[in-house]
Amino acid sequence: MKLLHLDSSILGDASASRQLSRAVVEAWQAAEPGVQVTYRDLAQDAYAHLSATSLMAGATPAELRDAAQKAEVALSEVSLDEFLGADAIVIGAPMYNFTVPTQLKAWIDRIAVAGKTFKYTEAGPQGLAGGKKVVIVSTAGGIHAGQPSGQAHEAYLVQVLNFLGITDIEIVRAEGLAYGEEPRANAFKAAQSRIGELFAVA
Numbered sequence: 001m002k003l004l005h006l007d008s009s010i011l012g013d014a015s016a017s018r019q020l021s022r023a024v025v026e027a028w029q030a031a032e033p034g035v036q037v038t039y040r041d042l043a044q045d046a047y048a049h050l051s052a053t054s055l056m057a058g059a060t061p062a063e064l065r066d067a068a069q070k071a072e073v074a075l076s077e078v079s080l081d082e083f084l085g086a087d088a089i090v091i092g093a094p095m096y097n098f099t100v101p102t103q104l105k106a107w108i109d110r111i112a113v114a115g116k117t118f119k120y121t122e123a124g125p126q127g128l129a130g131g132k133k134v135v136i137v138s139t140a141g142g143i144h145a146g147q148p149s150g151q152a153h154e155a156y157l158v159q160v161l162n163f164l165g166i167t168d169i170e171i172v173r174a175e176g177l178a179y180g181e182e183p184r185a186n187a188f189k190a191a192q193s194r195i196g197e198l199f200a201v202a
Helices: 016-031 052-059 067-085 102-111 154-163 181-198
Strands: 002-007 036-041 088-094 118-121 124-127 133-139 168-174
Touching (some): 016 133, 016 181, 036 067, 088 154, 124 154, 133 154
Parallel strands (some): 133 168
Antiparallel strands (some): 118 124
16 A cells, blocks of 8 residues: 655644654554655645646646746656545644645645546546545644634645545544643543544454
């Protein structure tokens, strides 16, 4: 099985989402020996945001692209190939200002490609990237799950994945991380327990 592991926090080793996404991957590897992991650090890798320049790069014939356009297209192609080639995906998704990190949004814009991961039909949109299992590692300083303030975070990620045809989605959540030491410890404990439930070895 091929597993794509994505981190998007800008906080490095201090990041709760990075610690928990790593724990998910390690638990997955323990439960299913032989898992092949591809790791991408979306905060460290230089993903430009979707722009007229990036769209123009893709529409320009390969032999006419300048160096910047070539780099733009190469990154988009690698990202799409990694996504399509993965059987499973772990997404580290902290909440920044009530939504996902801009780095994660930039990645989504690279893999949400008409004709590749979705298409429109007379019956409406159809996802083309189904059959994958996704674990979203959701972290937040406050409490937002199921609230209007969380619609652009967890709910948004689920909506995007559903749009691409992915319905097998689990969430490992650690909220209230900024509420003090005890709430933070309890949130981590609950998240670790959830990971244990997802990857319990019979």
